[in-house]
Amino acid sequence: MPIRCEIVSQDRMVWEGDADIVIIPGTEGEMGILPRHAPLLSTMKFGILKVRTQGREEVFAISGGIVEVQPDIVTVLADAAENVEEIDVARAEAARQRAEEFLKAGPPPDTDAYLAMEAALRRSNLRLEAARRYRRGVSRPTDYGEGGSTTGRG
């Protein structure tokens, strides 16, 4: 029996479906959630979330948030989340350059704007890295991990 998984971000439902296992980027470390897992509430760091079902794997870039686990459902509430297949690399690259340009000037009087740009830089860097490493059909370097498949990498 699979476990239900819902991935929601601030502005949309990103993905929902059944999973054999959901691998979460928990703040305290990666967590593999199987069906009938004990109830759990955790924060998530910026990282990669994987949903595996019947030999298929969906990979998501998660820009932090919280996850609630019940025995039959995993609910991911992310600040931002994208399936790696839908990441617009040009947009992420433009966002990264914009943020870097802004931050180069150092902390301005408006600290909120500075912190927002820092967060934008982290989001864009995560998207670029996630697209580079996990997108299907893109050739991946083989020298950074234990093999080149999208499965099996932690």
Ligand code: ATP
């Ligand atoms: P940008 O500066 O490029 O707009 P952002 O992080 O500020 O990036 P938001 O405006 O917060 O983007 O996000 C709006 C929506 O667009 C969200 O659903 C987010 O998941 C999505 N999104 C943001 N950047 C990308 C991207 N590079 N590729 C695909 N979806 C993206």
